Amino acid sequence: MKAVVCTKYGSPNVLKLMEVEKPSPNPKEILIKVYATTVTSGDVRVRKFESPVLLWIPMRLFLGIRKPRKPVLGVELAGEVEAVGKDVRRFKKGDKVFAMTGMKFGAHAEYISLAEDSTVEKMPDNLSYEEAAAVLFGGTTALHFLRKANLKEGQKVLIYGASGSVGTSAVQIARHFGAKVTGVCSAVNFDLVKSLGASHVIDYRTEEFTELEEQYDVIFDAVGKISKAKCKKILASDGSYVSVKGQGVAKVLNEDLLLLKELIETGRFKSVIDKTYTLGEIAEAHRYVEQGHKKGNVVISVRN
Secondary structure, X not given: OXXXXXXXXXXXXXXXXXXXXXXXXXXXXXXXXXXXXXXXXXXXXXXXXXXXXXXXXXXXXHHOOOOOOOOOOOOEEEEEEEXXXXXXXXXXXXXXXXXXXXHHOOOOEOEXXXXXOOOEEEOOOOOOHHHHHOOXXXXXXXXXXXXHOOOOOOOEEEEEOOOEHHXXXXXXXXXXXXXXXEEEEOHHHHHHHHHOOOOEEEEOOOOOHHHOOOOEEEEEEOOOXXXXXXXXXXXXXXXXXXXXXXXXXXXXXXXXXXXXXXXXXXXXXXXXXXXXXXXXXXXHHHXXXXXXXXXXXXXXXXXX
16 A cells, blocks of 8 residues: 655655555454545654654654654544454444544555544544544644633633634634634634634734733633743633643543534534645645644545
């Protein structure tokens, strides 16, 4: 099968489309024929090996010394179950599924084997494979941090980086939970963020939002670029500040996949796709994501 292999740490040029061995599912695994995946900011960080100086050595030991120990990157996918192990009960051949692989990676390939009890569920009926692949990284991350902030109905929430993968998901989820949402992004993305449920949008390039008189119950930095100290003036005295940077890895639960599926099927959540590339164009996709200005998700169509 074809897969994109990260041959070493470095620029997007280290990514090579290669023939690798097709996986065979064990008795408790399903073999998925991958139709679509994404390139996330996490994929870019691993490929570049971005790490704080103090964590450089432990991160190299964890990810791999000279190159990624898991050379096929990709953390989310959508596809069709091609085969099931003899002990599998949740899925059958032909099921359309979406899944998160997390730090196991492996989604940038034509096939992947996953345990049936991993974070994989039948995908929403009303989505294409490309749309389904663009749900889980942003959706589950947003759910994790908004829960961590104890977001409640009626609260005012400010989402910094509201037009990215996590941000577009956070706007929709916060709105679903009954919050009044203010999004911070560039002006070109105002219409998008408002269409997702934000009642107010601020252009971070022209307005110093941290100096506003308004105060928020929850401030969520969805891109990891602002500090709690910087937000002190606009954070309510009993408010919560959460950030994707430095506050742990988002824990992914199967119940989150089921919640997102329900929201999608009832029209309360949609995936946002900026650009779509082929598997052979994945280096170009990395270059685009690395610029830091994508709207929603960058999708890789594995099978044209």
